[in-house]
Every structure is written in structure tokens, then in C-alpha cells.
Amino acid sequence: METIMEAVRLMEAQQTEKAIELLEKYLPVANEEERYTIAELYIQWGFLQEAKVLLEELIQQYPDEAELKLTLADIYIELEDDESAIELLNDIDENDPAYMQTLIQLADLYQSQGLFEVSEQKLLAAKRLDPNEPIIDFALGELYFSTGNYLKATTYYEKVLPKTNEIGHVSIRDRLAEAYAEAGEFELALTYYQDEANENPESLFKYGFTAYQAGRNDIARKAWERVIELDTYYHTVYLHLANVYMEEGELKKAYEIAQKGLQVDEFHKELYLLAGRLAHQLEKDDASEAYVREAVAIDPDFKEATLFLIELLKNRADYKGIIDLVIEIKDIGALDPLYEWELARAYNEIEEYNNALKHYTIAYNNLKDDSDFLKEYGYFLTEEGRVEEAIPVFTAYLEEQPFDDEITEFLRRLQQSDREI
Incomplete structure (x- = not known):
């Protein structure tokens, strides 16, 4: 063990090559316990291939040792060799004390491969072995949540909550709130968010979104305002908060928050469009056009923004502007029969009837x-x-x-x- 401890000291001194060299020289004379200790050190230091070789050798000597298999299976998973991990885990006897942990690990592997029914079978088998283990209930909740079976997921999350508020850095209350929200039970979801009294911007954003879906704009507004106070750069919130202000008729506030959002995220095409709409409603048509043009520049295929910009240009009787716009985005590859219709209308307005006929005819094929x-x-x-x-x-x-x-x-x-x- 002295040699192993010396290797640890070398590693702590950031002399990696010397530490590994020392262990490699010592391995031929190391006993089984020491070889397992060295394998654990390899894992801790990130030398997974070296650990894998050692553990495979140890399993040859101790084929019934479940702990060795579980450790090696973890390495296989890290090395993206799921099939070897599954084969190894399936070899663990059901009478072994580690069998329940094996079932949970297998369930996780099968879930990652999209074999949800097999994953469910493994977890239910584990639950029969220990009906009160919160890890199993949590795993079942996560499985059903990932497959969209949200109400079933809540059944298992509810079993976990009296025992613990968090597993693997996942808040059980947050999960319950999300699951109920996804199932359309927005009022019930809100109760879990309210119970989760934290100042985490992500949780507050979800709380606001659930409140918004429940028709509680007052709660959504307060939650999202708090998100911005906590994290100015939480760019997702600005579009939603601006929409709430707009729905409540507070156009100036909506416009201001949209502008602030664009300072945080200058490539948010939906926010540019919203700013453009709000500017138009506030009779700031020059600003409106500028914002919507930015949205189209970011994504020439952004049909909603293009059609809104066309309407702005129509209001100004700028038919040449419409023609230039549509031709430009078509050249980039944005194609839509409505664009042909708008081209036809614009050409008709400037009395270029042959061009108008051409684009009406093209549009007719799809309209x-x-x-x-x-x-x-x-x-x-x-x-x-x-x-x-x-x-x-x-x-x-x-x-x-x-x-x-x-x-x-x-x-x-x-x-x-x-x-x-």
C-alpha cells in the first residue's frame, strides 16, 4: 500500500505521468485488494481504459462478485459501450444483495436506448423487492415523465416527496409542478411552485409560465419581473413578460421590456417581431419597420415577420419596397405561395400587369x-x-x-x- 499512497501523493502534486508509471510497475506484484484499489484510483483520475482492464481481470478471478460487475458496468457506460454493460448486469444473480441496484442501473440503460417498456419492467421488479425505496419511485416518475405519461409520473413523485425534497439535485416539487402543468393541471401545478419558495430564476420562470397557462397573468408577471431582477441575462423571459404587458394593455411597458430583451439577446427574431408590432401600435412606424427587418434578416424564412413587414409597406403604399423585399428573400431561398400573391398585388398596384399576371399564375398553383x-x-x-x-x-x-x-x-x-x- 505504501507504493499506492506514494502514487496518490504524486498525483496530488500534479506529477501524473510519474504516478501512473509507479502504479504500472507495481501492478505485477499487487494483490487483489490492491489491484481493486488501483482500479478505483484510475476511475477517480479518469483513466477509464486502464481501470476497465484491471476490473475485467478481477472478474475473471471472481466471476460472482456483483460489486465488481457494477463498477465495470459504470465504466462501460462512460465509454459508451452500453451493450457490454447490459450483458454484464444481466449476469448478476437475482439472489445477490446487489440485484436491486442492478435492476435500477439496467432500467436506466434501457431507457437511454428508448426501450421504455423493458425499463419499466426492471423498475417494477425492483419495486417488488423494496416497495418503499424512494430511489425506485423517483426512477419510475422520471421514466413516465420522459415518455409523456405525466399523471402517472406524479403518482410516483408524490410517493417520494414525504421522504425527501430532492434526489440527484432534482427538486421533487419542481418535477411535480412540471408534470401537473404538462398534464394541463395548471392550478395544481401552481401549488407546488408556491410551496417551493426559492429564488432560482429557472424555477421562477417555470412558475410564471405555469401561472400564465392557468390564466393568472398577475402571478406570471410578478414571477417574471423577479427573474429579471435576479438574472438580467435570463433572455428567455423577456418575450413572455412583454406579451403579458401587451395583453394587459400596457403597451409602453411591453415595448420597453422588448427593447431591454434585445439588448440581452440581439439574435432573438421573435422578440424583434414583437418589438416591431408594439412600435407599430405606438405609432412608431420607422422603428417598427427597423425591428421587423432585423427579424427577417436573422431568418429570411420567418414568414410571420415577412408578412407583417409587407403590411407595413402597404400602409405606406411602398409597393416597390414590397417587390424588393420579396425578391430578396426568394433569392435567399424563402419560398411561399403567399409571397407570389403579394408580388402579384404589388405589381398590379404599380401597373406592371404582365408581371402581376405571372405571379398570380404561380400563386394559383398552390392557392x-x-x-x-x-x-x-x-x-x-x-x-x-x-x-x-x-x-x-x-x-x-x-x-x-x-x-x-x-x-x-x-x-x-x-x-x-x-x-x-
Whole structure:
């Protein structure tokens, strides 16, 4: 043991190579207990391959020693060799005192591989061995939570809570709150968040989100304001808090918090769009356009932002601006039939009818079931003297809107005039 202790001292002195060299020279004369101690040191120091070799040799000598197998299985898992770990663990006898721990470890492995039913079977078998062990109830709760069976998860978390508030740095109250929230039981979820009186920004954010889902904007607002007080850089909260202010009609506050959020996260496209919407409502249209353009610049495929920007440009009668915008994002690869429709409208407004026709025709291929489009396209074709083409478009429109008497009569007149020609 003196040699092993000397190696430990060398490692503490950051003389890693000398420590490992000393142990390697000592291994041929070390007894089994010392070899296991050296394996443990290898694990502690992160030399997993070396520890693996030693433990595999020891298991050859002591094939029924479950503790050796559990330790080696941990190494296999760290080395991403789950199959070897499963094979080793399945070899542990069910009468061994370590069998329950083996079942829990196997359940975790099977869960990580997506074999949830097998994982559940292992955990239920472990629970039959020890019905009151909170680790097993917690593992079952985690399994059901991960598979979306939230109410079933709460059953097991509830069993854990009277025994402990936390397992593996996971708050049981937080888990119960999340599970009930995911199951739609928002009021019940809130009670667990309220009981969890902490100043953790993440927990407070979740508390606020659950309150918001429960229709309790007052609680959500206070929780999210506190999150920002605790952590200015918790960027996720700004969008949600701004939305709450907006819903409560406090547009200036919403706008201010959106602006603060953008100082924290300058690549938050949804927050740029919200800032743009709020600026528009506050009659700050120049700022509105600037914010929404930033959203589109971040993600040219951000359809909601693009369509909002198009509406802003329409309000200014800036049809050339619409054309430039849509052509630019199309060149980048953002494609949508609504963009073709907007191009057609813009070209129509500036009296470039051939271009308008071209884009109406392209849009028609994908908007044949959109009654608003069909009606507009039909009128455009009629104004362009393309009555024969307008008739099937209006006919298709009436299939969608059969009670539109005005278009029914208009189509009848078109058909009559077309026959007369």
C-alpha cells in the first residue's frame, strides 16, 4: 500500500505521468485488494481504459462478485459501450444483495436506448423487492415523465416527496409542478411552485409560465419581473413578460421590456417581431419597420415577420419596397405561395400587369383552395380581358363559397358575355 499512497501523493502534486508509471510497475506484484484499489484510483483520475482492464481481470478471478460487475458496468457506460454493460448486469444473480441496484442501473440503460417498456419492467421488479425505496419511485416518475405519461409520473413523485425534497439535485416539487402543468393541471401545478419558495430564476420562470397557462397573468408577471431582477441575462423571459404587458394593455411597458430583451439577446427574431408590432401600435412606424427587418434578416424564412413587414409597406403604399423585399428573400431561398400573391398585388398596384399576371399564375398553383385568392385573381383576370380564364377561377371560388350571390351573378354575366363573343 505504501507504493499506492506514494502514487496518490504524486498525483496530488500534479506529477501524473510519474504516478501512473509507479502504479504500472507495481501492478505485477499487487494483490487483489490492491489491484481493486488501483482500479478505483484510475476511475477517480479518469483513466477509464486502464481501470476497465484491471476490473475485467478481477472478474475473471471472481466471476460472482456483483460489486465488481457494477463498477465495470459504470465504466462501460462512460465509454459508451452500453451493450457490454447490459450483458454484464444481466449476469448478476437475482439472489445477490446487489440485484436491486442492478435492476435500477439496467432500467436506466434501457431507457437511454428508448426501450421504455423493458425499463419499466426492471423498475417494477425492483419495486417488488423494496416497495418503499424512494430511489425506485423517483426512477419510475422520471421514466413516465420522459415518455409523456405525466399523471402517472406524479403518482410516483408524490410517493417520494414525504421522504425527501430532492434526489440527484432534482427538486421533487419542481418535477411535480412540471408534470401537473404538462398534464394541463395548471392550478395544481401552481401549488407546488408556491410551496417551493426559492429564488432560482429557472424555477421562477417555470412558475410564471405555469401561472400564465392557468390564466393568472398577475402571478406570471410578478414571477417574471423577479427573474429579471435576479438574472438580467435570463433572455428567455423577456418575450413572455412583454406579451403579458401587451395583453394587459400596457403597451409602453411591453415595448420597453422588448427593447431591454434585445439588448440581452440581439439574435432573438421573435422578440424583434414583437418589438416591431408594439412600435407599430405606438405609432412608431420607422422603428417598427427597423425591428421587423432585423427579424427577417436573422431568418429570411420567418414568414410571420415577412408578412407583417409587407403590411407595413402597404400602409405606406411602398409597393416597390414590397417587390424588393420579396425578391430578396426568394433569392435567399424563402419560398411561399403567399409571397407570389403579394408580388402579384404589388405589381398590379404599380401597373406592371404582365408581371402581376405571372405571379398570380404561380400563386394559383398552390392557392386553388383559398377563396380570397380565387376571388381576387378572378377579378384581375376579368379586368385584363381574360374572361375565359376568369370563368373557371370564379367557378372554383363558388365551390368554396356557394352562397356568394354577388359572384354567382357576376359569373353568370361573364358566361353570357363569353357565349355572345
